[in-house]
Amino acid sequence: MRNKFLGTGQPGYHPLRKIRICLHGLALAMRYDFSVAYKLALSAVVLAVALLMRDTVDVLLVAVATAQMLMAEIFNSALEAVCDYLTAREDRRVAAIKDMAAAAAGLSIAAWVAVLVGEVVLAFM
Numbered sequence: 001m002r003n004k005f006l007g008t009g010q011p012g013y014h015p016l017r018k019i020r021i022c023l024h025g026l027a028l029a030m031r032y033d034f035s036v037a038y039k040l041a042l043s044a045v046v047l048a049v050a051l052l053m054r055d056t057v058d059v060l061l062v063a064v065a066t067a068q069m070l071m072a073e074i075f076n077s078a079l080e081a082v083c084d085y086l087t088a089r090e091d092r093r094v095a096a097i098k099d100m101a102a103a104a105a106g107l108s109i110a111a112w113v114a115v116l117v118g119e120v121v122l123a124f125m
Contacts (some may be wrong), residue, residue: 040066062116
């Protein structure tokens with residue numbers, strides 16, 4: 001991929017390459033982070049139920065909440081990996097950065113859980 005700022009790398013824009021890289025990153029996240037894998041599986045089940053009930057708005061709501069939660073989880077994992085790579089020692093600044101990333105992921109998970117629970121409750125009413 002070409003670096004826009006440095007002018008290095010392979011020239012050209014390839015949307016299929018970007019999609020392949022995105023899917024590879026998601027596969028890596030699912031392989032190395034169990035929390036991403038089980039949350040994606042749980043969301044797939046709820047999405048399937050919403051699709052069977054043919055409620056488009058519910059499907060879209062679960063899809064958006066799942067995507068947002070997965071983004072927060074992946075960013076959290078990536079940020080923690082970078083912090084661990086940069087310093088192996090305990091540092092209060094690094095701990096604060098990791099705590100803030102975990103808080104962002106936690107808020108995202110809380111919203112995702114609220115959507116999934118709401119969908120399940122509405123499905124059985």
